[in-house]
Amino acid sequence: MTRKLFWEDMYMKEFEAVVVSFSNSELILDSTAFYPRSGGLVSDTGFISGVRVQEVYYKGEDIVHRIEGEGDFVNGSAVRGTIDWERRYRIMRMHTATHILSSVVNKESGALITGNKVGPDVSHVDFSLENFEREKLFHFVEETNKIISLNLEVKTYFLKREEAIKIPGVVKLAEAMPPNVSELRIVQIGDFDIQADGGVHVRNTKEIGRVSLLKMENKGKNNRRVYFTLENITS
Numbered sequence: 001m002t003r004k005l006f007w008e009d010m011y012m013k014e015f016e017a018v019v020v021s022f023s024n025s026e027l028i029l030d031s032t033a034f035y036p037r038s039g040g041l042v043s044d045t046g047f048i049s050g051v052r053v054q055e056v057y058y059k060g061e062d063i064v065h066r067i068e069g070e071g072d073f074v075n076g077s078a079v080r081g082t083i084d085w086e087r088r089y090r091i092m093r094m095h096t097a098t099h100i101l102s103s104v105v106n107k108e109s110g111a112l113i114t115g116n117k118v119g120p121d122v123s124h125v126d127f128s129l130e131n132f133e134r135e136k137l138f139h140f141v142e143e144t145n146k147i148i149s150l151n152l153e154v155k156t157y158f159l160k161r162e163e164a165i166k167i168p169g170v171v172k173l174a175e176a177m178p179p180n181v182s183e184l185r186i187v188q189i190g191d192f193d194i195q196a197d198g199g200v201h202v203r204n205t206k207e208i209g210r211v212s213l214l215k216m217e218n219k220g221k222n223n224r225r226v227y228f229t230l231e232n233i234t235s
């Protein structure tokens with residue numbers, strides 16, 4: 001089981017770890033700050049001891065770093081990981097923004113979230129809604145930006161599963177029950193939103209900037225997909 005340094009410190013850009021196994025370009029360490037693709041978020045990229053990390057994903061309880069080329073990692077040896085921080089920070093900002101937008105839509109329309117994809121440049125959220133007028137959508141984005149501008153603190157902590165699932169709205173993704181573990185990781189944005197979530201977020205909504213609507217699409221009768229980005233995405 002890989003220790004998740006990205007849960008202990010979401011702002012960790014570099015770390016030291018020990019090689020647990022390496023074969024077929026798949027590198028497993030005892031701990032990692034690389035976020036593995038999951039929960040709608042793309043995986044981190046970066047370098048481990050000078051070797052490019054192309055993708056990171058879960059294999060059971062282990063986290064696999066798929067590296068570029070042959071690589072030469074010896075079990076038990078120490079390595080140094082470096083996250084592509086500019087990219088990761090954009091993902092964190094996008095992710096916290098995604099929670100706020102989802103919560104605004106959910107609170108105002110009752111729609112459930114049926115899927116999402118959080119990336120560094122463009123993200124989208126799918127809502128189970130029959131009608132989604134453009135004006136309403138602009139209003140939701142406006143509300144999202146209002147919440148962001150309140151400079152709300154974003155907290156993460158663990159709760160016993162029985163306690164966590166009693167919180168109204170703690171599971172917002174339609175049909176997605178939290179994994180069968182005794183403790184759930186909770187992400188709370190001020191008093192505005194609370195969710196069971198494994199992803200990486202910013203500490204305060206003021207880091208997000210502003211959400212900017214890109215387009216909306218119909219994805220089936222009851223499914224609306226909203227694409228958005230952040231203003232000053234490169235900052």
Ligand SMILES: [Zn+2]
Nearest residue numbers: 039099197199
């Ligand atoms: Zn999330």
